Amino acid sequence: xxxxxxxxxxxxxxxxxxxxxxxxxxxxxxxxxxxxxxxxxxxxxxxxxxxxxxxxxxxxxxxxxxxxxxxxxxxxxxxxxxxxxxxxxxxxxxxxxxxxxxxxxxxxxxxxxxxxxxxxxxxxxxxxxxxxxxxxxxxxxxxxxxxxxxxxxxxxxxxxxxxxxxxxxxxxxxxxxxxxxxxxxxxxxxxxxxxxxxxxxxxxxxxxxxxxxxxxxxxxxxxxxxxxxxxxxxxxxxxxxxxxxxxxxxxxxxxxxxxxxxxxxxxxxxxxxxxxxxxxxxxxxxxxxxxxxxxxxxxxxxxxxxxxxxxxxxxxxxxxxxxxxxxxxxxxxxxxxxxxxxxxxxxxxxxxxxxxxxxxxxxxxxxxxxxxxxxxxxxxxxxxxxxxxx
Amino acid sequence: xxxxxxxxxxxxxxxxxxxxxxxxxxxxxxxxxxxxxxxxxxxxxxxxxxxxxxxxxxxxxxxxxxxxxxxxxxxxxxxxxxxxxxxxxxxxxxxxxxxxxxxxxxxxxxxxxxxxxxxxxxxxxxxxxxxxxxxxxxxxxxxxxxxxxxxxxxxxxxxxxxxxxxxxxxxxxxxxxxxxxxxxxxxxxxxxxxxxxxxxxxxxxxxxx
Ligand code: B12
Numbered sequence: 001x002x003x004x005x006x007x008x009x010x011x012x013x014x015x016x017x018x019x020x021x022x023x024x025x026x027x028x029x030x031x032x033x034x035x036x037x038x039x040x041x042x043x044x045x046x047x048x049x050x051x052x053x054x055x056x057x058x059x060x061x062x063x064x065x066x067x068x069x070x071x072x073x074x075x076x077x078x079x080x081x082x083x084x085x086x087x088x089x090x091x092x093x094x095x096x097x098x099x100x101x102x103x104x105x106x107x108x109x110x111x112x113x114x115x116x117x118x119x120x121x122x123x124x125x126x127x128x129x130x131x132x133x134x135x136x137x138x139x140x141x142x143x144x145x146x147x148x149x150x151x152x153x154x155x156x157x158x159x160x161x162x163x164x165x166x167x168x169x170x171x172x173x174x175x176x177x178x179x180x181x182x183x184x185x186x187x188x189x190x191x192x193x194x195x196x197x198x199x200x201x202x203x204x205x206x207x208x209x210x211x212x213x214x215x216x217x218x219x220x221x222x223x224x225x226x227x228x229x230x231x232x233x234x235x236x237x238x239x240x241x242x243x244x245x246x247x248x249x250x251x252x253x254x255x256x257x258x259x260x261x262x263x264x265x266x267x268x269x270x271x272x273x274x275x276x277x278x279x280x281x282x283x284x285x286x287x288x289x290x291x292x293x294x295x296x297x298x299x300x301x302x303x304x305x306x307x308x309x310x311x312x313x314x315x316x317x318x319x320x321x322x323x324x325x326x327x328x329x330x331x332x333x334x335x336x337x338x339x340x341x342x343x344x345x346x347x348x349x350x351x352x353x354x355x356x357x358x359x360x361x362x363x364x365x366x367x368x369x370x371x372x373x374x375x376x377x378x379x380x381x382x383x384x385x386x387x388x389x390x
Numbered sequence: 391x392x393x394x395x396x397x398x399x400x401x402x403x404x405x406x407x408x409x410x411x412x413x414x415x416x417x418x419x420x421x422x423x424x425x426x427x428x429x430x431x432x433x434x435x436x437x438x439x440x441x442x443x444x445x446x447x448x449x450x451x452x453x454x455x456x457x458x459x460x461x462x463x464x465x466x467x468x469x470x471x472x473x474x475x476x477x478x479x480x481x482x483x484x485x486x487x488x489x490x491x492x493x494x495x496x497x498x499x500x501x502x503x504x505x506x507x508x509x510x511x512x513x514x515x516x517x518x519x520x521x522x523x524x525x526x527x528x529x530x531x532x533x534x535x536x537x538x539x540x541x542x543x544x545x546x547x548x549x550x551x552x553x554x555x556x557x558x559x560x561x562x563x564x565x566x567x568x569x570x571x572x573x574x575x576x577x578x579x580x581x582x583x584x585x586x587x588x589x590x591x592x593x594x595x596x597x598x599x
Contacts, residue, residue, distance in 0.1 A: 106486065107486070107537070109488040109512075109513065110488065111488070202450060202491060203450060203451075203454050203494075206447050206448075206450040206451040206454065207404070207451055207454060209447060209451075210402055210404070210448075210451050211404070249447075251446075252445060252446035252447040252450070253445060253446075253447050254444070254445040254447070254448065257445070257447065290442070290445070310567070331568075332538065332568070333538065333568040333570075336538035337538060337568075337572070337573075369537070369538055370539070371538050371539050
């Protein structure tokens, strides 16, 4: 291998070690930085959200540009997540997409309607989530899977979409690797709790939680094994031992409801995956502060908790920082509206308090907002270099 | 029996609430009094939420129970009544933004507080806000938005109200998780709030003051 090739390989290994050490709660050479990013990267590269979503080659180019410019320690997620089928697993409700139902450069929109019925809980409990989703997909993605298509043609259509999702993912992981960037996630989707809540619509779901918590709980529990299977599969084919699972509506529960309905799900997923050598990246949207104590029950080092700026991340460090790796959480507000100095100050505080003793990855809270200022994004990278050396 | 309705609602006992409302209507009780009980129930829920005895999921559910009960009362309310109570309130999520979980909670709490809420939905263009304010004569407008790009849409909406000579006639409240004083000043609103319960307190003062 030539000189440049060796250097790239070294960088790749160095970055990988840094992030993986933080996940094992060790102290790497410095605080690692890798962050969720979609539309911001597209905008930065000057292409429309539509092309970013639907053209895998453009998608790879966008991330190449992002990685080169902002130099995270890891490329965040392979392009699968943007694939129409994957978006369905992440958002099982009707969507309007840029360049289709919306102007090409707008953010996608998601509309919850009670398309899943009370009877469907029983269906999920009897037959499992995959069979339910197969029936449900044409209802929420008529754009890709014609309603009425069933039997073999329907299955072939879904198989086709799955294969293209997989090849897209592998190509983008390889592409990032060639530039010296390991990929953080092998794939990602939503927790059963969130999937059901989105399919059912939040309003109806809030009623179900109060009126038939047992049924809800059984449907969630029944969905866990198949989800874990898919997660393991994603991890295996991508070669990345980490998978993102989006948990957000769990945060809306009371601490008691959380222990009854959400904790068993999260505990089961994280332990099953951990046993298979896969780290769960728990994407915790909204305010998880009331539930931090419950998270102490998750197996040690089994996951990375990604906070979005709404949770008290400093309290999280004190409550669970000795058991689980914490990632976050420069708020979207500062990235979009704040100044570079505000970003640097906030990152410094994060590094000093949450980064103390290791087990911390610096990132934006959830994704970098589409309208973030590029200099604010660069400031996160600057901060780990400036304040993050252990 | 008023006691029972508001406690049933505060306890999130949907079946009991609906049952009590039906029975009272049948017994010929004053629908305004039933409505008042329900509103007290929503107020208690707001207090419990602030005290962290209830959580978001409960707030969302209570709004739905309230709406169901209100549907039962509507047909028996006097047509010529001063139905507006605290007045009409035009509410919506601004153009380009579809986040509505918070906005829906605000709508329920406002209704509970005695406003007649005209909820326009999500992704609402400035022209539509203007048209609905004009049509309803509402003195209050609530703009919800969670995306930072929503601030421009809020600003445009307020400008459109100015152009239509309506700005002087309405008070505008903006809300969403990223709203602060700077945002409020930028968009030119009368008030901004990151918390539904607080926001409703402010508009109640407006309506009464
Ligand atoms: C749930 C959610 C979604 C759901 C929305 C479902 C729905 N029906 O609303 C879905 C998945 C559809 C979604 C989509 C997107 N989202 Co989103 N989403 C969130 C999330 C996780 C939670 C919001 C929420 O509902 N919270 C719970 C409610 C109760 O809180 P709330 O809305 O703040 O409301 C309270 C107060 O603000 C107030 N309030 C609200 N409105 C009003 C109005 C008035 C008048 C008053 C008085 C008070 C008030 O009262 C409420 C109760 O106290 C936030 C992150 C966060 N932590 O906020 C991101 C977030 C808002 N989303 C974000 C983004 C970027 C998006 C997308 C662009 C993603 C993408 N890559 O395409 C799309 C955009 C879609 C669009 N065009 O709008 C960003 C915004 C960043 C920015 N700078 O703009 C956030 C902050 C996450 C992030 N950091 O990336 N999202």
